[in-house]
Amino acid sequence: MVNAHTDPRVTDYIAGLPDWQQAICREVREIVHEADPEIEETIKRTVRPYFVLQGNVCALLATKDHVNVFIYDPIAPDPEGIVNQGQGNATARAIQIFRDDVINRAALRSLLQAVIANNRAGGWRKIRPAG
Numbered sequence: 232m233v234n235a236h237t238d239p240r241v242t243d244y245i246a247g248l249p250d251w252q253q254a255i256c257r258e259v260r261e262i263v264h265e266a267d268p269e270i271e272e273t274i275k276r277t278v279r280p281y282f283v284l285q286g287n288v289c290a291l292l293a294t295k296d297h298v299n300v301f302i303y304d305p306i307a308p309d310p311e312g313i314v315n316q317g318q319g320n321a322t323a324r325a326i327q328i329f330r331d332d333v334i335n336r337a338a339l340r341s342l343l344q345a346v347i348a349n350n351r352a353g354g355w356r357k358i359r360p361a362g
Contacts, residue, residue, distance in 0.1 A: 236264070
């Protein structure tokens with residue numbers, strides 16, 4: 232997958248992972264770009280792939296036994312419950328994807344689109360409901 236908004240450093244990060252993690256990261260990357268073709272890729276924190284559009288949208292981090300997809304918006308709705316880590320976190324939540332997990336593409340795309348909409352509206356910090 233190469234388009235105007237991909238970053239070869241993200242490709243290199245993914246290529247350096249075990250096959251099963253490469254497959255997960257490639258699928259997540261594809262879903263991210265399906266969510267909005269204007270998403271741009273970059274590397275932050277030295278090696279971590281980030282996907283950005285008017286602010287952070289999500290990031291990838293491969294660990295020993297899963298891949299974390301960090302979602303940088305604690306208020307974007309997750310009606311299908313795909314977020315499985317950090318629900319109470321003040322700034323980000325995560326989806327841990329293990330080797331044999333099936334990614335709910337529609338739910339992930341919808342969640343990412345909600346994050347992007349919030350970014351375009353000024354970011355979740357600005358639009359967060361009072362309470």
